[in-house]
Amino acid sequence: MNIPYVGSGPYCYANAFAMMFGAAAPSTAVIEFSTASPFGMQLIGGRLPFFDPYGWDPERGFDDALAALGWSSDVARGGTAEEALSGLKSALTHGPVWVGPVEMGYLTHQPGMKEPIEADHYVVVLEVDEERVLMHDPQGYPFALLPLTDFMAAWAAKTVAYGTPYTMRTRFVRQRNVTEVDIIKAAIPAAKQWLSMEHAPVMPAGSLGNSRAAEALAELVADNCDDALRGHLIHFAVRVGARRTSDAAACLARIGSVDAAVIVAEQARLIGSLQHPLVVGDDRRAAAALMNLVPTYDRLRAVL
Known part of the structure; x- marks a missing residue:
């Protein structure tokens, strides 16, 4: 059984x-x-x-x-960090944004994380300002706040073995x-x-x-x-x-x-x-x- x-x-x-x-x-x-x-x-x-x-x-x-x-969603990938951040802020005016893969080691709200560990992860971003990102991290951290610099380093995903930097999915529609x-x-x-x-x-x-x-x-x-x-x-x-x-x-x-x-x-x-x-x-x-x-x-x- x-x-x-x-x-x-x-x-x-x-x-x-x-x-x-x-x-x-x-x-x-x-x-x-x-x-x-x-x-x-x-x-x-x-x-x-x-x-x-x-x-x-x-x-x-x-x-x-x-x-x-x-379901369907819009996908954005790549570009510069500045372009990605601008796109994320624009997308957030329509609701939460699905983000990933990110490098988990830069998610410093998680205990023990301070450098890349070559581990992929996905999060839901709720808000962004000039200093911090508010997210639901399904690793067990609802409403986690992360310094924007750490989030952008994670989102660049340079040490993740697959995917494209700055990938996000928006405008989820039930078809x-x-x-x-x-x-x-x-x-x-x-x-x-x-x-x-x-x-x-x-x-x-x-x-x-x-x-x-x-x-x-x-x-x-x-x-x-x-x-x-x-x-x-x-x-x-x-x-x-x-x-x-x-x-x-x-x-x-x-x-x-x-x-x-x-x-x-x-x-x-x-x-x-x-x-x-x-x-x-x-x-x-x-x-x-x-x-x-x-x-x-x-x-x-x-x-x-």
């Missing part, structure tokens, strides 16, 4: 979208599902693991997600009313495409996907789990990977895809089971869980 998780966790863009949609927002589980993020695994450059599809990043999932969700079940069904084609790895972009040398990624990560964890890899896994990758797969299992069950739901629920349990052994240094047990994850991707692709 899959008991869906409810609680805190790194669901920044799903939470940010939900804030922009307001009272018409579907659940964050359905929003996350619509991006296709739960369908795969990747090991970038042979070293950096994520429990999301090979070649995927959030920006690559947003257009498909908005289409499935029945049609769709049920959550309809959203889930509409997202399945993109999910299958990402799981197949057939349309992934050019990846860094040594990158692997799905079963090969799980097997290679098991070897890394067993033989050479350094502090950087361990920290990435226990503070982000495992937490979000277990949650999004658990949510995906619940979504699949809602549309009657029972066999797929069972497999994805198994993935959620295996990914979640990595947390304690990695924290306490029981790397052999973590590696064994990853090896159990290996065959699930081919099984899921066959079922879908």
